[in-house]
Amino acid sequence: MPFEWSYFFSLFSIPAFWAACWTVVKLSSLAWLIGLLLGFALASAKQASSRWLSAPASLYVWFFRSVPLLVLLIFVYNLPQLVPASGKLLSNPFYAGLIALVLTEAAYMAEIHRGGLLSVAKGQREAARALGIGRLGAQRLIVVPQAFRIALPTLTNEYVTIVKLTSLVSVISLSELLLVGQRLYAQNFLVLETLGAVAVYYVLIVSLFGWGLQYLERHLDLARRKPGTLGEEQLAGLRRDLPAAASREVQARTPGTPAALHLSNIHKHYGNHHVLKGIDLSVQPGEVLSIIGPSGSGKTSLIRTINGLESIDEGEIVLFGESFIQAGDRPDNRRQRAGVRRIGMVFQNFNLFPHRTIADNVMLAPLHHGLGTRVELRRQALALLDKVGLLAHADKYPHQLSGGQQQRVAIARALAMKPQVMLFDEPTSALDPELVGDVLAVIRDLAREGMTMLIVTHEMDFALSISDRVLFMEDGHVQLDASPAAIRTGDHPRVRRFIGLENA
Numbered sequence: 314m315p316f317e318w319s320y321f322f323s324l325f326s327i328p329a330f331w332a333a334c335w336t337v338v339k340l341s342s343l344a345w346l347i348g349l350l351l352g353f354a355l356a357s358a359k360q361a362s363s364r365w366l367s368a369p370a371s372l373y374v375w376f377f378r379s380v381p382l383l384v385l386l387i388f389v390y391n392l393p394q395l396v397p398a399s400g401k402l403l404s405n406p407f408y409a410g411l412i413a414l415v416l417t418e419a420a421y422m423a424e425i426h427r428g429g430l431l432s433v434a435k436g437q438r439e440a441a442r443a444l445g446i447g448r449l450g451a452q453r454l455i456v457v458p459q460a461f462r463i464a465l466p467t468l469t470n471e472y473v474t475i476v477k478l479t480s481l482v483s484v485i486s487l488s489e490l491l492l493v494g495q496r497l498y499a500q501n502f503l504v505l506e507t508l509g510a511v512a513v514y515y516v517l518i519v520s521l522f523g524w525g526l527q528y529l530e531r532h533l534d535l536a537r538r539k540p541g542t543l544g545e546e547q548l549a550g551l552r553r554d555l556p557a558a559a560s561r562e563v564q565a566r567t568p569g570t571p572a573a574l575h576l577s578n579i580h581k582h583y584g585n586h587h588v589l590k591g592i593d594l595s596v597q598p599g600e601v602l603s604i605i606g607p608s609g610s611g612k613t614s615l616i617r618t619i620n621g622l623e624s625i626d627e628g629e630i631v632l633f634g635e636s637f638i639q640a641g642d643r644p645d646n647r648r649q650r651a652g653v654r655r656i657g658m659v660f661q662n663f664n665l666f667p668h669r670t671i672a673d674n675v676m677l678a679p680l681h682h683g684l685g686t687r688v689e690l691r692r693q694a695l696a697l698l699d700k701v702g703l704l705a706h707a708d709k710y711p712h713q714l715s716g717g718q719q720q721r722v723a724i725a726r727a728l729a730m731k732p733q734v735m736l737f738d739e740p741t742s743a744l745d746p747e748l749v750g751d752v753l754a755v756i757r758d759l760a761r762e763g764m765t766m767l768i769v770t771h772e773m774d775f776a777l778s779i780s781d782r783v784l785f786m787e788d789g790h791v792q793l794d795a796s797p798a799a800i801r802t803g804d805h806p807r808v809r810r811f812i813g814l815e816n817a
């Protein structure tokens with residue numbers, strides 16, 4: 314029997330098919346959208362620290378990924394036999410189909426979202442926390458946008474899967490494409506022609522929406538965004554409008570003012586590993602301290618405890634005379650968060666927010682904390698970028714900058730919160746040697762301005778030239794706390810050997 318081409322083509326002008334197309338589009342889009350939201354809630358619950366959230370979410374995902382959609386469809390459609398009150402909704406095959414699809418898809422999409430959430434680096438959350446941004450704010454501004462971009466290609470693919478799965482809803486008599494086709498070939502037996510047309514309708518829907526979602530993907534792909542460097546004329550125009558970047562009050566060292574930081578008897582364990590063994594330390598306003606010592610001596614651990622990124626097991630940290638961190642504190646509590654806002658942190662790996670422009674990175678935290686209007690804060694951000702020599706790059710994304718430039722943006726980002734103390738955790742360790750100088754120059758300028766700073770560094774010449782005091786740490790203890798001059802001239806063979814002032 315020859316293929317009936319004229320009949321095949323006539324199927325594209327049948328209103329029932331176009332109505333079925335619309336049903337498929339509505340059903341798939343709603344199932345995708347609701348599944349997307351529900352899946353995200355499930356993924357977040359699955360990652361929660363509370364078992365009361367993670368256990369039910371895991372159970373849901375496990376169960377609904379295991380049940381075949383066809384079984385679920387028939388079950389949901391027949392549920393009114395068991396729960397008559399549900400009959401109003403579920404006797405409509407569209408809603409019964411939608412509910413079954415959402416139940417299944419939410420389980421799949423939860424796993425896709427979870428993959429996205431897991432791939433957002435830990436440093437992103439830490440950077441948010443160091444800027445005083447709470448857990449919810451960090452999720453909304455930093456984690457979710459990045460996780461969504463990562464998950465989008467797989468989520469797009471899931472839309473295609475849903476469109477095809479809607480053909481199963483024909484078993485509960487929804488007039489979607491397959492059922493319209495089946496009704497036709499049951500009368501005329503032109504099975505191949507009819508199914509051929511049904512296939513074409515599906516391909517049409519998948520292609521149209523697939524292209525739409527691919528366009529969205531491309532639009533969100535940061536690698537494709539390449540804003541240029543601003544020209545001299547633009548820079549001159551911008552500078553005319555900028556406030557001075559004096560971002561904080563210089564702390565006067567007058568007798569009687571409380572120490573900027575006072576650490577007493579700080580102990581820290583990682584499991585059985587005793588990393589900080591009773592650190593006592595006072596830092597006066599405007600003082601610059603460099604912390605040096607062999608690898609594993611506890612330098613990074615110490616600096617991370619000072620802004621609450623690590624908890625302490627014993628001791629207390631007092632900030633400008635006010636209790637800030639105590640052993641046994643609930644992490645990220647209100648008192649700590651208020652203190653953290655007074656401390657700026659610069660990380661070894663910069664931890665810039667890759668989905669935001671450079672200017673947005675700098676203004677994100679002050680905007681979140683309501684420290685000014687968007688216009689004022691953008692001007693302040695541009696002034697800070699000018700201060701660190703990066704105004705021309707304000708509208709670029711972090712991936713367009715060198716490591717040294719990224720680190721200078723990270724310093725500007727920390728300064729935007731007008732901190733009273735700055736912490737630097739090996740700020741130049743991840744940089745090529747030729748990029749180190751510019752970052753150190755920015756830190757040196759801050760020291761000259763009187764910023765209170767603690768700097769973990771392996772740059773010995775820098776540490777000796779910039780610091781009021783150098784702390785030498787070894788095995789969780791501060792072995793020496795002395796001025797650079799005292800280290801140069803004093804009898805400290807171990808430290809002098811470490812610094813390279815004496816041969817081993």
Ligand SMILES: Nc1ncnc2c1ncn2[C@@H]1O[C@H](COP(=O)(O)OP(=O)(O)OP(=O)(O)O)[C@@H](O)[C@H]1O
Binds near residue numbers: 608609610611612615
């Ligand atoms: N999150 C962690 N979990 C378990 N152990 C850790 C953790 N962070 C650090 N440590 C351990 O604590 C010790 C001190 O680490 P820390 O990073 O503070 O040393 P450091 O002096 O900064 O070293 P480096 O100069 O190499 O960065 C090391 O032995 C390290 O392995």
